[in-house]
Amino acid sequence: MSKRAVAARVLRRVVAWCAAVVVLAALAGFCYESVARQGDPPVPGRLVAVGGHRLHVHCTGAGAPTVVLEAGLAESSASWEMIQRGLPGRVCAYDRAGYAWSEDGPAPRTADRAAAELRALLAAAGEAGPYVLVGHSYGGTIVRLFAHHWPALTAGLVLIDVTDENATEALQVSRPLLAAQFTVNQVLARVGVLRLFGDTLVPAEATAAARASAPVVYGAGSMGAARAEAWAAADSAAQVRATVRPGAWGELPVVVVIPSGQPATAVDQAGRLAALSSRGRVVVAGTTDHYVQHAQPDLVIDAIGSVR
Numbered sequence: 001m002s003k004r005a006v007a008a009r010v011l012r013r014v015v016a017w018c019a020a021v022v023v024l025a026a027l028a029g030f031c032y033e034s035v036a037r038q039g040d041p042p043v044p045g046r047l048v049a050v051g052g053h054r055l056h057v058h059c060t061g062a063g064a065p066t067v068v069l070e071a072g073l074a075e076s077s078a079s080w081e082m083i084q085r086g087l088p089g090r091v092c093a094y095d096r097a098g099y100a101w102s103e104d105g106p107a108p109r110t111a112d113r114a115a116a117e118l119r120a121l122l123a124a125a126g127e128a129g130p131y132v133l134v135g136h137s138y139g140g141t142i143v144r145l146f147a148h149h150w151p152a153l154t155a156g157l158v159l160i161d162v163t164d165e166n167a168t169e170a171l172q173v174s175r176p177l178l179a180a181q182f183t184v185n186q187v188l189a190r191v192g193v194l195r196l197f198g199d200t201l202v203p204a205e206a207t208a209a210a211r212a213s214a215p216v217v218y219g220a221g222s223m224g225a226a227r228a229e230a231w232a233a234a235d236s237a238a239q240v241r242a243t244v245r246p247g248a249w250g251e252l253p254v255v256v257v258i259p260s261g262q263p264a265t266a267v268d269q270a271g272r273l274a275a276l277s278s279r280g281r282v283v284v285a286g287t288t289d290h291y292v293q294h295a296q297p298d299l300v301i302d303a304i305g306s307v308r
Contacts, residue, residue: 043101044077045094050120055094056101057125063089065132065155067304068122072137073233074182074226076100076217078210082297083134087304092127094118096142098225100217109228111138111236115145119153129153132308134300136160136293138229141240147252148243156253156307157277160292160300164269165237165244178230186223189215205291249277253307256280257300261288 045058058077059066067087069080077093077100084091096114097105105117122129130153135143140162147154202214210217229236254277256270267282274280283303287295 045101046125047101047103048121048125050117050124051105053097053103053105055097055103055105055117055121057092057094057121057127058084059090059092059125059127060084061088061090064128065130065308066090066092066127067132067134067308068118068127068143069093070118070133070135070139070143071096071099072139073178073229074218074222075136075139076210076222078213078217079136079207079291080293081207081209083293083300083304086297086301089308090127092122092125094121096225096229098228099222100213100219104221104225107228108232108235109225110232110239111141112145112239114142114229115149118142118146119150130155132156132158132304134158134160134304135162137290138163138233138236141165141236144240144243147249148240151250151252154252156255157249158255158257158300158303158307159273160257161259161290162256162273163233163237164266165241166269168234168237171234171237175230175233178233179227182223182227182230185218186220186227189218189223190220205289205294207294244276247276247278249280251279252277254280255283255303255307257283257285257292257303259285259288259290259292 043056045056047054047056056077067089069077069083069092071077071079071093076095080093084093095102097103097109097117105113122131129150132155133143133146135141135158137160140159143157143159144162147157202211202218206214216222254274256274258266258270270282274282283299285292285296285299289295293300
């Protein structure tokens with residue numbers, strides 16, 4: 001046998017052994033994650049049936065109007081920890097289908113579907129409207145559609161650095177990249193890597209509540225839900241784009257919050273959004289952080305109070 005043939009044979013054996021080790025490690029991680037999951041923190045709020053699945057909603061306080069908090073892409077109800085704790089009155093944070101403690105919902109996971117599920121959730125949970133709707137990033141797309149479909153149930157809007165529905169090219173380009181990222185994260189979570197390495201894989205902007213429940217909040221289910229929403233992002237943008245017309249929000253109190261240092265296009269977009277209401281205004285935060293609610297919670301709390 002030639003040296004080249006021997007080398008090829010050895011290489012095949014090395015590759016086969018490496019593949020076997022990877023498979024065994026993945027199986028071990030899968031089993032570890034399945035067992036460890038039994039000790040995860042309990043559901044903070046309650047699970048409410050919405051059609052064929054259940055959504056998690058966590059409400060605190062009392063009074064009207066109720067404030068409803070809508071998280072951004074790949075985030076959950078836990079991302080609103082500081083805002084919910086600091087706001088007086090009735091405040092509800094929830095997890096969209098597939099995220100954190102919520103069960104998977106039907107596809108496609110567009111913003112319009114999410115808005116309809118939010119409406120059904122609030123009704124089934126006995127949370128009476130009208131509501132002050134607070135949306136961050138992609139969550140802004142959902143609350144805008146809610147306000148369009150159910151204006152009588154909308155008492156005010158607070159939009160925090162929300163997604164620009166006109167950035168169609170960016171949405172198309174980012175879709176496969178985000179889908180790949182969330183798929184990798186989903187696999188890592190499913191084989192126990194997220195649970196083992198904890199803070200090193202949790203996003204830097206995560207709240208204390210999110211870190212405490214990281215295997216759930218950033219687990220395989222949440223990453224799968226984020227991938228489905230990212231894949232439908234262009235359709236979601238088209239849905240909200242179809243609702244835009246002069247005076248669309250009438251006299252609805254609206255606050256559009258943007259971080260400082262934004263490009264002119266973002267500032268213009270914020271102004272256009274605010275102008276959809278005769279009572280709309282733009283607030284520029286004193287931080288460049290996309291997560292204004294984490295960097296400046298008092299500013300967001302004040303903005304919510306001003307439309308309540």
